[in-house]
Amino acid sequence: xxxxxxxxxxxxxxxxxxxxxxxxxxxxxxxxxxxxxxxxxxxxxxxxxxxxxxxxxxxxxxxxxxxxxxxxxxxxxxxxxxxxxxxxxxxxxxxxxxxxxxxxxxxxxxxxxxxxxxxxxxxxxxxxxxxxxxxxxxxxxxxxxxxxxxxxxxxxxxxxxxxxxxxxxxxxxxxxxxxxxxxxxxxxxx
Numbered sequence: 001x002x003x004x005x006x007x008x009x010x011x012x013x014x015x016x017x018x019x020x021x022x023x024x025x026x027x028x029x030x031x032x033x034x035x036x037x038x039x040x041x042x043x044x045x046x047x048x049x050x051x052x053x054x055x056x057x058x059x060x061x062x063x064x065x066x067x068x069x070x071x072x073x074x075x076x077x078x079x080x081x082x083x084x085x086x087x088x089x090x091x092x093x094x095x096x097x098x099x100x101x102x103x104x105x106x107x108x109x110x111x112x113x114x115x116x117x118x119x120x121x122x123x124x125x126x127x128x129x130x131x132x133x134x135x136x137x138x139x140x141x142x143x144x145x146x147x148x149x150x151x152x153x154x155x156x157x158x159x160x161x162x163x164x165x166x167x168x169x170x171x172x173x174x175x176x177x178x179x180x181x182x183x184x185x186x187x188x189x190x
Contacts, residue, residue, distance in 0.1 A: 001018075001028075001029050001030065002029075002030045002031075002032055002045075002049065003015070003029055003030070003031055003032065004032040004033075004034060004036065004045065004063075005032075005033060006033065006034070006035055006036075007033065008031070008033045011031040011032075011033055012031070014029070014031075015029050015031055032045055036063045036086060036090045036094070037085045037086055037089065037090050039093055042090075042093060042094055042097055043097060046097045046098060046101060049101055050101055050104075054104060055101055055102075055104035055105040055108075056098060056101035056102050056104070056105060056108070057102075057105040057106075057107070057108060057109070058108070058109050058110070058111070058190060059094075059098050059102060059109075059110045059111070060110075060111045060113075061091060061094065061110065061111065061112050061113070061137075062113055063086060063087075063090060064086065064087055064115075064126075064130065064163075065079075065082045065083050065085075065086040065087055065126075065129075066126050066163045066166065066167070067079035067080070067082070067083045067124075067125035067126045068166070069122040069123060069126075069167060070122060070124065070125075071121075071122060071124075072124040075124050075125055076125075079125050080125050083125040083126060083128075083129040084129055086129075087126075087129035087130055087132070087133050088129050088132045088133050088136070091112075091133045091136055091137070092136060095136070095140055098110065099140075099144075099149065102148070102149040103148065103149065105149075107150075108148055108149035108150065109149055109150045109151075109152060109190050110137075110140075110149055110150070110151045110152065111151075111152040111153075111154060111186070111189075111190060112133070112134060112137040112151070112152070112153045112154075113154060113155070113156055114130075114134050114153050114154065114155040115130050115155065115156075116131070116134075116155065117130060117131075118130065118131030119131075123167075134153060137151060137153050138153060141153060152189060152190065154186055154189060156177075156182050156186065157176075157177035157182050157185075158176050158177060159176050159177045159178075159179045159182055160173040160176045160179070161179070164176070
């Protein structure tokens, strides 16, 4: 399993959690601290995956830039550009890099996590670029329906994440889904 993130700290925390739950005989987690918007790094990562394992069985695309909420007329250009780069351009770059690796697997799947906030008040940059990302994934899903890989687009239940806390400060988090239970539900769909 390969985990990719911009920071080493988050990856190391994930690695610690995986090690604590790893079943005997399970493989190791490979940590890849890199920027998803760096095309050369993504191409190198995909080549490294091919060289080491010869294929990719599953790709879960969870990278997102959640720009601060603001009225559309006050959209910050830096956040807009970052939203486009991470939420849309990186997805469009990764699909052609990852798809050949998935085709080499016996039962390949790609999963995208939807958050249908496009068109909602104050979600301009995030909502628009997330909606565009999912539109791209839906196109790929239809194109790959007969030839593979299986492309899944799922909307996770609201969970008490740091991103959600930024969007909804002060929200009562008690009715939100437990991330472990929601993760298990998503894994079962694969």
